[in-house]
Amino acid sequence: MSKEKFDYFINGEKGKYEVVIGLEVHAQVLSNSKLFSGSSTKFGADPNKQVSLIDSAFPGMLPVINEECVKQAVRTGLGLNAKINNYSVFDRKNYFYADLPQGYQISQYKNPIVGEGKVLLDMPYGSKEIGIERLHLEQDAGKSIHDMDPSSTYVDLNRSGIALMEIVSKPHLRSPDEVNAYIKKLRTIMRYLGTCDGNMQEGSLRADVNVSVRKVGDKNFGTRCEIKNVNSIKFMQMAIEYEANRQVELLEDGKEIDQETRLFDTKKNETRSMRSKEDAHDYRYFPDPDLLPLKLEQKLIDDLKKSLPELPDNKKERFIQEYGLNSYEANVLVSEKEISDYYEEVAKLSDKKLAATWMIGDLFAMLNDKGLNISNSPISAKNFAELVQTIKSGEISGRIAKEVFEIMVESGDNPKKIIESKGMKQQSDPKELEKMINEILSKNKDKVDQYKAGKEKLFGFFVGQVMKLSSGKANPQLTNEILKKLLKG
Amino acid sequence: MSNITNQSLSEILESIKSKKISSLELTQAYIKNIENAKKLNSFVTTTFDQALENAKKFDNKPNNEQLLSGVPIAVKDLFCTENVKTTAGSNILNNFVPSYESTVTKNLWNNGAFLLGKLNCDEFAMGSSNETSFFGNVINPIGDHLVPGGSSGGSSSALAADLTPATIGTDTGGSIRQPASFTGTVGLKPTYGLCSRWGIVAFASSLDQAGPMTKTVNDCSIMLEAMSGFDDKDSTSINKKKESYSKNLKDNIKGLKIGIPKEYRVDNMPKEIDELWEKGKKILKDLGAQLIDISLPHTKYALPTYYIVAPAEASSNLARYDGVRYGYRSQKGKDLIEMYENTRSEGFGDEVKRRILIGTYVLSSGYYDAYYLKAQKVRQLIKKDFDDSFTKVDAILTPSTPSSAFKIGEKTNDPVSMYLNDIFTVPVNLAGLPALSLPAGLDKQGYPLGLQLIGKALDEQKILNIGHAFEKNCGYKNEIKKWWS
Numbered sequence: 001m002s003k004e005k006f007d008y009f010i011n012g013e014k015g016k017y018e019v020v021i022g023l024e025v026h027a028q029v030l031s032n033s034k035l036f037s038g039s040s041t042k043f044g045a046d047p048n049k050q051v052s053l054i055d056s057a058f059p060g061m062l063p064v065i066n067e068e069c070v071k072q073a074v075r076t077g078l079g080l081n082a083k084i085n086n087y088s089v090f091d092r093k094n095y096f097y098a099d100l101p102q103g104y105q106i107s108q109y110k111n112p113i114v115g116e117g118k119v120l121l122d123m124p125y126g127s128k129e130i131g132i133e134r135l136h137l138e139q140d141a142g143k144s145i146h147d148m149d150p151s152s153t154y155v156d157l158n159r160s161g162i163a164l165m166e167i168v169s170k171p172h173l174r175s176p177d178e179v180n181a182y183i184k185k186l187r188t189i190m191r192y193l194g195t196c197d198g199n200m201q202e203g204s205l206r207a208d209v210n211v212s213v214r215k216v217g218d219k220n221f222g223t224r225c226e227i228k229n230v231n232s233i234k235f236m237q238m239a240i241e242y243e244a245n246r247q248v249e250l251l252e253d254g255k256e257i258d259q260e261t262r263l264f265d266t267k268k269n270e271t272r273s274m275r276s277k278e279d280a281h282d283y284r285y286f287p288d289p290d291l292l293p294l295k296l297e298q299k300l301i302d303d304l305k306k307s308l309p310e311l312p313d314n315k316k317e318r319f320i321q322e323y324g325l326n327s328y329e330a331n332v333l334v335s336e337k338e339i340s341d342y343y344e345e346v347a348k349l350s351d352k353k354l355a356a357t358w359m360i361g362d363l364f365a366m367l368n369d370k371g372l373n374i375s376n377s378p379i380s381a382k383n384f385a386e387l388v389q390t391i392k393s394g395e396i397s398g399r400i401a402k403e404v405f406e407i408m409v410e411s412g413d414n415p416k417k418i419i420e421s422k423g424m425k426q427q428s429d430p431k432e433l434e435k436m437i438n439e440i441l442s443k444n445k446d447k448v449d450q451y452k453a454g455k456e457k458l459f460g461f462f463v464g465q466v467m468k469l470s471s472g473k474a475n476p477q478l479t480n481e482i483l484k485k486l487l488k489g
Numbered sequence: 490m491s492n493i494t495n496q497s498l499s500e501i502l503e504s505i506k507s508k509k510i511s512s513l514e515l516t517q518a519y520i521k522n523i524e525n526a527k528k529l530n531s532f533v534t535t536t537f538d539q540a541l542e543n544a545k546k547f548d549n550k551p552n553n554e555q556l557l558s559g560v561p562i563a564v565k566d567l568f569c570t571e572n573v574k575t576t577a578g579s580n581i582l583n584n585f586v587p588s589y590e591s592t593v594t595k596n597l598w599n600n601g602a603f604l605l606g607k608l609n610c611d612e613f614a615m616g617s618s619n620e621t622s623f624f625g626n627v628i629n630p631i632g633d634h635l636v637p638g639g640s641s642g643g644s645s646s647a648l649a650a651d652l653t654p655a656t657i658g659t660d661t662g663g664s665i666r667q668p669a670s671f672t673g674t675v676g677l678k679p680t681y682g683l684c685s686r687w688g689i690v691a692f693a694s695s696l697d698q699a700g701p702m703t704k705t706v707n708d709c710s711i712m713l714e715a716m717s718g719f720d721d722k723d724s725t726s727i728n729k730k731k732e733s734y735s736k737n738l739k740d741n742i743k744g745l746k747i748g749i750p751k752e753y754r755v756d757n758m759p760k761e762i763d764e765l766w767e768k769g770k771k772i773l774k775d776l777g778a779q780l781i782d783i784s785l786p787h788t789k790y791a792l793p794t795y796y797i798v799a800p801a802e803a804s805s806n807l808a809r810y811d812g813v814r815y816g817y818r819s820q821k822g823k824d825l826i827e828m829y830e831n832t833r834s835e836g837f838g839d840e841v842k843r844r845i846l847i848g849t850y851v852l853s854s855g856y857y858d859a860y861y862l863k864a865q866k867v868r869q870l871i872k873k874d875f876d877d878s879f880t881k882v883d884a885i886l887t888p889s890t891p892s893s894a895f896k897i898g899e900k901t902n903d904p905v906s907m908y909l910n911d912i913f914t915v916p917v918n919l920a921g922l923p924a925l926s927l928p929a930g931l932d933k934q935g936y937p938l939g940l941q942l943i944g945k946a947l948d949e950q951k952i953l954n955i956g957h958a959f960e961k962n963c964g965y966k967n968e969i970k971k972w973w974s
Contacts, residue, residue, distance in 0.1 A: 053589060057809040059582065060569045060591060060688040062723050092805050094852070098825055103808020153825070155813070284852035286861060289694035289802055291724050 008175030036063030082117025131170035512559035555601030581836030591688025609643030638668030663914025670939030685720030743777030804848025
């Protein structure tokens with residue numbers, strides 16, 4: 001595969017700039033109950049219906065750690081090839097806001113549960129490693145709703161106390177495309193692990209984006225700005241694009257960049273200042289005295305490691321080795337666990353390479369068209385495998401296969417049954433074909449003569465006639481062979 | 490019958506068991522006492538109807554197998570009580586009625602007791618004289634011009650005035666032991682984690698601990714047994730087998746080694762305190778204990794350490810009182826920030842504000858290392874002092890307080906002198922250890938003075954035993970004239 005070159009730079013009058021990006025991704029832990037209380041975490045409940053006395057910070061209420069959330073964080077850390085810390089501490093991050101009932105968020109500051117790790121990205125210019133700085137557990141806040149009433153703010157505490165994993169990358173990302181690939185990879189890994197559903201619409205995955213620019217070749221980082229709480233990849237990319245160009249413009253004008261927190265306005269497609277460094281909150285972090293330090297036994301970590309599912313990077317390698325796929329195909333087929341499962345079921349029963357081609361081509365196009373995903377595909381893996389096999393064995397041609405595929409989508413039927421009932425089976429009996437071709441040749445004596453006189457273009461005409469007469473079912477390869485033989489004679 | 494309420498809890502329990510008195514009669518006797526003692530201002534809320542109801546229920550179907558069968562008990566208003574207003578002595582919780590019951594009070598009720606009322610205390614347990622309460626100061630039954638100590642001042646006052654047969658308080662830096670000492674009663678701060686903190690309005694989470702306040706050491710062991718126990722709703726609760734403190738109470742302390750720390754002889758300490766300490770040593774020695782001089786070298790740093798750690802935690806613990814979800818909300822202010830400011834300005838008293846300010850300051854960026862972090866390190870050293878000593882001794886004997894009860898208003902304008910009252914009690918909280926304050930004598934004005942027995946972690950039984958033996962041989966008896974009725 002020919003490799004493209006990385007080329008995301010911003011050209012100014014005074015030089016060429018590269019963009020340096022680091023992400024703080026907030027991923028909602030997949031768990032039935034909240035980080036420190038037994039309340040449900042189900043999405044979409046009526047406001048304030050999933051709130052315990054702890055979530056709403058009543059006097060005397062105390063947090064108790066949810067072990068499942070801890071395990072989920074460890075699993076995620078293992079999936080990110082990261083160091084799991086046997087000792088971690090929950091701290092209080094103090095600030096006042098109406099949707100923060102305790103007046104502090106319980107988070108991990110100095111001692112996170114997961115340390116350094118890495119994520120591999122497949123970019124058109126090759127594979128790239130992105131360092132993970134840390135992963136820590138923290139509580140989500142509630143939601144303030146400002147547009148329900150002109151004079152009041154409403155507060156919904158359903159989210160209050162839900163467990164989040166904050167995954168902090170090193171400043172290794174260099175373009176919006178890499179950010180896209182990074183988020184998707186994180187999402188894939190967490191969905192494989194079952195630790196986060198990655199549903200960005202429901203807010204299960206959000207990010208704070210740190211952006212700075214520097215002249216190509218500079219060793220030192222530029223001053224960064226943090227864009228808060230962006231909840232779609234598209235917006236992240238737009239925000240980075242805007243922010244990087246804004247910073248380059250400032251530098252080109254000989255101005256300085258202020259370190260600050262900015263918000264991305266999705267309507268105007270621009271970032272604007274939220275608060276400067278001087279106005280930054282003093283969160284007064286200190287260890288939460290209501291919680292003992294979290295000590296993990298090595299055995300728990302080892303057991304979780306043993307029970308991890310095969311992760312996308314390993315699966316991709318295996319698909320290449322075991323099924324003879326190329327890197328692109330393998331990448332696409334491991335992008336979602338459900339897709340890889342479907343593929344493996346199909347590959348067990350049919351030609352592995354052909355199955356990959358048809359899945360990535362026709363099946364994905366159809367799902368995309370209909371707004372479906374693999375889990376609710378109208379074609380079962382077993383039926384899809386059968387279709388692939390009928391193509392491979394020559395029972396039907398690729399062209400007919402597309403028709404069969406359409407019918408399968410509509411009816412959900414088994415392809416053999418469709419071929420049978422609609423008589424779509426390919427005509428591969430040489431005697432039958434010879435009889436048909438002789439008939440055609442005798443009806444078109446003038447054209448046969450012209451062909452023999454050297455007008456070889458007419459070969460296509462004869463093939464067309466065969467297909468017409470056979471309603472497209474004639475085996476194309478056999479047709480060619482027989483036609484050639486008979487036209488010679 | 491008229492003197493039932495001046496008996497000890499164990500005597501009262503015996504009378505109930507032997508049907509000498511009914512639970513209803515007992516409850517009525519206390520209600521009468523309480524109604525005659527309004528001057529003391531020891532109650533914030535009374536629950537007489539509910540108590541009479543419970544007493545009748547008990548009498549109809551007495552279960553004498555329980556530790557606290559048929560006994561009405563008033564508790565500090567820091568314990569959340571289901572459907573009964575819980576104020577923590579603060580305006581900001583003036584209208585707060587919890588829908589839940591604290592684990593410790595639930596334990597009492599599960600052992601046969603029932604609620605008589607909620608006792609006044611310093612606002613959010615911040616104070617040493619019960620003068621910071623939004624509901625007014627409490628008066629010490631010892632004298633109408635004296636503070637009852639704090640923060641469990643309502644508890645000590647009510648107990649000494651026979652308004653409850655026993656009670657519970659909370660002790661963050663001495664809030665059980667100092668008021669016990671000021672009123673001639675027994676107070677125990679248990680090992681951190683022995684009693685659940687769930688449902689207790691938090692002051693400083695790493696120091697707060699609930700404990701019994703009683704007339705005798707035996708009563709204290711009964712109450713401790715009833716209120717303590719593992720609670721999976723409190724992550725700092727200790728998971729261990731429950732002990733039978735009252736059944737195992739002994740008075741033979743022969744051969745026990747008692748440490749006498751030289752650092753507890755502070756400058757300007759009244760001579761009487763020194764004499765009291767000597768008296769205590771002699772009693773224990775006569776009982777066959779061995780006195781050993783020890784050193785707790787970091788003692789002098791305990792008070793400043795405490796006054797960094799406790800306000801730091803408090804500043805964060807009290808952030809939830811913002812007027813948004815429950816409690817007092819100011820009607821003034823045009824936006825969220827102003828609502829916060831007005832609610833908290835109007836809702837909290839001066840001492841609480843002072844501690845929130847101190848706590849916020851010591852946690853602020855740039856000061857954290859110099860104050861909070863350093864205080865945590867010193868705290869470890871203080872704990873280590875005790876650990877080292879306890880390799881040599883079974884318990885440590887010190888005075889409970891540097892003085893007897895002081896006059897109402899005497900220290901209200903001098904917070905530092907008020908804080909100095911905790912000098913002997915705070916090291917124990919910083920180290921998480923159990924300590925028992927015992928009435929041991931009177932000063933020359935006739936006011937009670939207490940001695941403190943400090944034990945190893947979870948060694949409550951031993952200090953109760955020593956206290957039990959001490960009590961029998963000390964001959965202290967509270968002689969309180971009921972001047973208020």
